[in-house]
Amino acid sequence: MNQNTTIERLPAPRKPGRWSIPGWGLLQGLAVTGRNMVESYYKKERMTTIQYPEERAPISPNFRNFPFLVYDTDPAADLRCTACSICEKECPPQCIYIVLDRDENGKSLKRPKVFDIDLSVCMNCGICAEVCPFDSIYMDGEYELSTDDRFGGLLFGLDRLAKSADYHMKLRPEQATEVMARRKAEEEKKAAAAAAKLAKAKADAEAKAKAAAEVKTEEKGESE
């Protein structure tokens, strides 16, 4: 039932000792179903069926199942994930498998080389999204995941897990807006700190130079 349809109040049950016309209740029942039969042909709010493959019900912002990874612009270069493996360790059914990407010298590139989630194991608890400190992993709204390959078809790699920040915004606007604002603030703070550091370094350098110059002149004076 839609929320705007009012539920018809049923007549109160017959009190003991009071007589009614025999069969009146039966006729009332027939009237209810009869009205359904007629009105369902022209009243939109009576027919609440959603013809599934053609139509879809909008999912609520709190609807969540299997996780996905967020990238900002480019799935290859710009994945938020840093392969820190916190989600891998927290995952109760151990469905996440991460391999850190390294350069030829063995130095960490702070991004995953392999990030696999086995959907047949995942239990949709959302702990990975809860613990991620990099706003990288969130719960998805995708529900059409049936496949005829129960092993390969349900093992999602980076190619299928990485989804854009725009997708996240569309899926859960409230959460995504909050995350974006926070990330932006952090970035600005970082930039400001860097700028401040830079300014301080500059100031220090200048002060040093000044001091050095002063020392020089003093030395000069002394030498004269």
Add this chain to the structure above:
Amino acid sequence: MSLLAVQFAPFPQITREALPLLPKTLVEWLLAGFGAPEWLVLIAGFLVAAATVVGVFAGGFALLSLVERKTLARAQNRIGPNRAGWFGILQPVADGIKMLTKEDIVPAKAEKLLHLLAPIMIVVPSILALGVIPYGREWIPVPLELGLLFFFAVGAMTEVSIFMAGWASGSKFPMLGAMRAISQMVSYELPLMICALGVVMVSGTLSLPDIVDKQGGFHLGFIPAWNLFTPWGLVAGLLFYVCSIAEANRCPFDLPEGESEIVAGHMTEYSGFKYALFFMGEYLGLFAISGLGITLFLGGWQAPLPGLDFVPSWIWFFAKLCAVIFSFLWIRATFPRVRIDQLMRFAWLCMIPMALLTLPAAAIWHFTGRGFLSWVVTVPLLLIPWVIITVIYNKRLAPTLRTYHFAE
């Protein structure tokens, strides 16, 4: 050369009334033209006439299985089957293919032969019963002199086959369902037959075509002279209606196959095409009992208003049949199943006394000239006991306002 010697008589004229008999006429004409002996023509004609009836009602069964689902869906504000074909029109075909390709499972403890025979035995009597009903002025497949007797005689066979199914399955649910079916059908067959007896008394014949003929004409120029529009006929007709629901194992009297309690009753251990045969038998039985009710009380193929005779009589019959079947669907969509003790008590304490009362009422109606005097005598004769029965019945059995001690 022999083909050239064939002597075709001129093709008999087909009136609109005799249109459903076209296949029979055609086959008879062809056979006679080819010089077949007279007995062969007779047998072939009967076979084709029977095939026509079976074909019509098998098609009706397929259609009804769809219409029923659609109607129930609409009564619950759903859409119903709409995927197979245009508006789900191919759904019966899809169901048929599914039923035919399913595995046929026979339980290890089953009586193999009876288990096989029961679904066949349930379809046969329904088809036999359909044969004696007059569908139109000229479309009477088997014009039996004792048509009504024949109908009830073969109709009683369905009970045997239901019990056969329950017994042969060698399992508990079918057995319980079959026992319920027997008690229910025996209880309801009694008022059903007594109600039909009043019609026989007034019409003075057991032949169904004659019973329809006797209901021709109109009172006051516009009220059809059907048995339903007499005091005893109204009571008998309503009782017959309720009994026919119970006889056809339809909701709210579908106890023998109460899904919530005993899975599917006598059909529990059946699958595939045997299950489909049970379904078919049930629907054909529904058609047959509705057809009999129309014949006895709703004037058979008679037009409902004067001046509507230009429409062929068999169309009127099928219009009435559709209306009655729709009322069955509506009732199924509305009422929940009754309990077995309520069902039996209703039959023995309410239906049978009222049905017995229609007999003297019909007799008085007949012997007081079917006029004003008859109304004056028969209406109180039926109304007063009805009030007493319903009042006593209500007082003892009607559900009262329930008070909850812990909820609310």
